[in-house]
Structure formats: C-alpha cells, structure tokens
Amino acid sequence: MNNTTVNIQSDFVLTGAELQKITALIYQRAGIVLTHQKHDMVYNRLTRRLRQLGMKTFTAYLNLLESNPFSDEWQQFINALTTNLTSFFREAYHFPVLAEHARSRQSNYSVWCTAAATGEEPCSIAMTLHEALGPHLNGPCIWATDIDTEVLAKAKTGVYRHTDIQNLTPEQKRAWFLRGTGAQREQVKVKPALLSTIHYQQLNLLSPEWRVPAPFDTRFDAIFCRNVMIYFDKPTQLRILQRFENMLKPGGLLFVGHSENFSNINGPFRLRGQSVYCLTQERA
Template sequence: MREITPITERLLPGMLCLNERELARLAKLIYARAGIVVNVQKKEMIFNRLSRRVRELSLTTFSQYAALLESHPEHPEWQVFINALTTNLTSFFRESHHFPILAEHARLRPKDYRVWCTAAATGEEPCSIAMTLDEVLGAGTRVWASDIDTEVLAKAQAGIYRFRDIQMLTQAQRRHYFLRGAGEHYANVKVKPALLASIQYQQINLLDEHWPLSQPFDAIFCRNVMIYFDATTQLRLLERFARLLKPGGLLFVGHSEHFNHPALPLRLRGQSVYERMEDLR
C-alpha cells in the first residue's frame, strides 16, 4: 500500500514551512536571549507569529531567519523577534485579590514606598498598581514598570485604551484617572497625566546580568512570567528579586506559580504572595 504524505507536508513551491530542526534552532535563540522555553507544542504559535516577518524580509525559510539573528548579537531584528514571541495577556486589576494586600502593605509603610512591575505589557498592571497606591498614599512617582517588548511599552506609555477595557473599574476610578475620547475617539479613554507621571517605564530584559535599578523596593510584581522559564532561571530570578526587596517586602506572582526553595529568604504569606524575611543568608 502506497504511503500517503500528510497534507501539511505536501507543500507547494514557495510555501513557507517550519520544520522540527528550525523550531529547535529558534527555541534555542529565544531561550538564550529571553529565557523563554519553547517546545514542540508551541510550533503553530511560533509559525503564526514569525511567518509574516520572514516574508517581509524576503526570506524563504525559517533557517534563513535564524541565520540572520545569529549573524550578530546586536542585530536590530533581535528586538522584532523578541516582541513577536512574548505573550502580553493583561487587564486592569487582573488577579484582583492582590491589590487589597498591596494597599494594606503600603498603608503600613508609607515612607518612600516603591513598586517594580517587571512585566508591564501594555500598561494595565502598572496603572492598577499606581491607582491603588494613589488611593492610599496620594500622588507621587512610586511605580517602576518594565518589559522586554518595546512595542507594548510604547502603548503603555501612551496610556490609551478602549472604554470597554475599564468597565470593571468603579465609576469614581474611571472619572478620577481617565479622560473619555471625543468624536471619532469616543470609544477610547486616556490615562490622565498625573497617573501616568507616577509610573516610570523602561525596557528591561530579566535575563540581563545587570538591571538599571538602584534602590530596593517594597513590592515587586512578577505575575504569570516565570511560567515561561525553566526551574534554573526561575530560581536565579527569585534570588535576585529577594535582594531587591526591602525586609518585609512583598513579591506578587501569578496564580499558577508556586515556589518552594528552602534556601530563599522568601516565605509564602498568602495566595501567590511571598514576603522577604529579614535574613538574606
């Protein structure tokens, strides 16, 4: 009986295909640069996010695209590659149980309260943090927000959202922190300048050897990020976060992220919230 080639492998001349070897090559590159672990289950996602870019560069294979990245560690295409493969699912007050904990923590430590949001995405999370702190402590620059993806950071800094994106906020929050668009922009809102001014945005790759952050923080948000890293990378990041937290500072992680490393000076305080103990051993 003649073997029938699966339709997905019977490609027409010029049709772009991502084979296993190319997937492994791209996975190695994104892991080395951003710590993101990609497996064969992500093959379709990788293809969908990169195929248009490969065609835009007039390349015919993913191997050529990988070679372009490998040609120079500072090639501008690296940022496009990273932007394409990072996931930026977010919303205002996502995992809402964290924010009353943050508010009470800030209320007890009002002097020079500082928060680092390590995965700012398009800005909903740092804005939620800034609103929480403003309601407790008043106006002031207290949130440092970073992301590896330059495109989402630009959107965060612009502070423009759809009106439906803020429907979960109270009427008082919508009025106090947002401006409604007019005319053809009526479906959009813009974060008011005072709230945007309380957030300092900058690009940071969590895998970089040095982070451009000098002073310690009272709280760090790294939610739904470490699920994309392997155990070795997770432990290294947790150690670095602990050193950047003030004694008694809080580390907020995602609902599906759980860590149990006895050597770390972090103890579980509540649902996906860790507290830095006094002893940094």
C-alpha cells in the same frame, strides 16, 4: 527533536531543525522555554516577520539573526515570541494586600512591575497606591519594565479601549481616565497625574545587570512578577528569585501568578497570602 515539518500554509515550511534552533535562541536571549505545543504559535508569529522582510525561508531569517548578535532584529524576534495577556486589576485579590502594605510604610513606597505589557498592571498598581497613600505619593513610584518594546510603546501612550476599563468602578473611571471624542470616542486615556507615577523601561530579566533608574532606590517595597516565571525553567526561576532578594527591602512583598508556587524553594521568601511572598526581615 526530529526533522518533521509544520506546514500550516503553503507559502512557508518550518522544519523540525529550524524549530529546534528557534527554541534554543529564544531560550538563550529571553529564558523562554517553548514546548512542542507552541509550534503553531511560533510559525504564525514569525511568518509575519518573514513577510515583512521579504524572506522565503525560516533558515534565511535565522541566518540573519546569527550573522549579527547585535542586530535590531533580535528585539523583533523577542517581541514576536513574547506573550502579553493582561487586564486592569487582573488577579484582583493582590491589590488589597498591596494597599495594606503600602499604608503600613507610607513614605517613599515604591514598586517594581517586571512585566508591564501594555500598561494595565502598572496602572492598576498606581491607582491602588494613590487610593491608599494619597498625598504621601511623590513623583514616580512604579518602575514598569518589560522585554517587549512594542507593548511598552503602547503602555507609554496610556490609551486604551473603553471596553478595557468596563470592570473599573465609576469612581476610578472618573478619577483616572479621559474619554475620547469624535473618532476616539471608543477610547480612553490615562490622566497625566496617574501616568506620571510610572516609569516605563525596556528590561530583560536575563540581563546580567538590572540598572534601576533615578529617582528610585535600589530596593523596592514590592515586586510584581506575575505569570512570568511559568515561561522559565527551574534553574532560571531560582536565579531570578535569588536576584529579587537583593531588590526588595526587608519585609518587602513579591507578587507572583496564581499558578506559580515557590514554597518548596529554600530561601528568605515566606508565603504570606495567595501567591504573595514576604522577604524575611533578617535579609536586611
């Protein structure tokens, strides 16, 4: 990459060398591949951190990061460069497949949601499992993780705008949400009965070890990893898929994003439906 500059605002200048360092560091820490098309995004998001820290240059910020590999600022760096686009029942065709699979297994059914973001996806999974299994659900059944600590903090509150749930059915709204009053009248809150089935936790998919917390088994019936792999290069995708093999029960399902296709990768996953893969039984 050359040393051309990206100068969007007069108070900061991002050089090509600084941008190259940023893309290398986010790849090392989170596996995220940033292309030159993301230059403006990087600039806009990181200048907020520079202002908050009272720094004048990107080089000073990079020096702060590299001077302490265990600094809390690394998490802020990751949070700033992570994209979190989500909604309730996004890619809705997945949820009837999940419901059918859950009914076929029933007891102790568990799901790992690997990109929980602000909680809409794990809540959608929880609603689906409640409607499919009812009394067969017992305690936390969804492990909801994300690399971004800021979005997880919001997810844990279970508070959303009323417009966020406008596409849910009236029955779902009544069953699982409380409408705010007064100053909070435009907000809704997830009912404790639904929120209690979700265990939120920060996790980096690049971490050498994925420690599954109690009371979950070490293997899940289904894994949601939707619109995550698109940010990784092919070697990273393959490593994560290989690790998912050991995290799924035989016959378990892997849900991926609509633009993610792994049919050409040799392994035990077989395409079952639209962006849904099944772990073959012989992997038990």
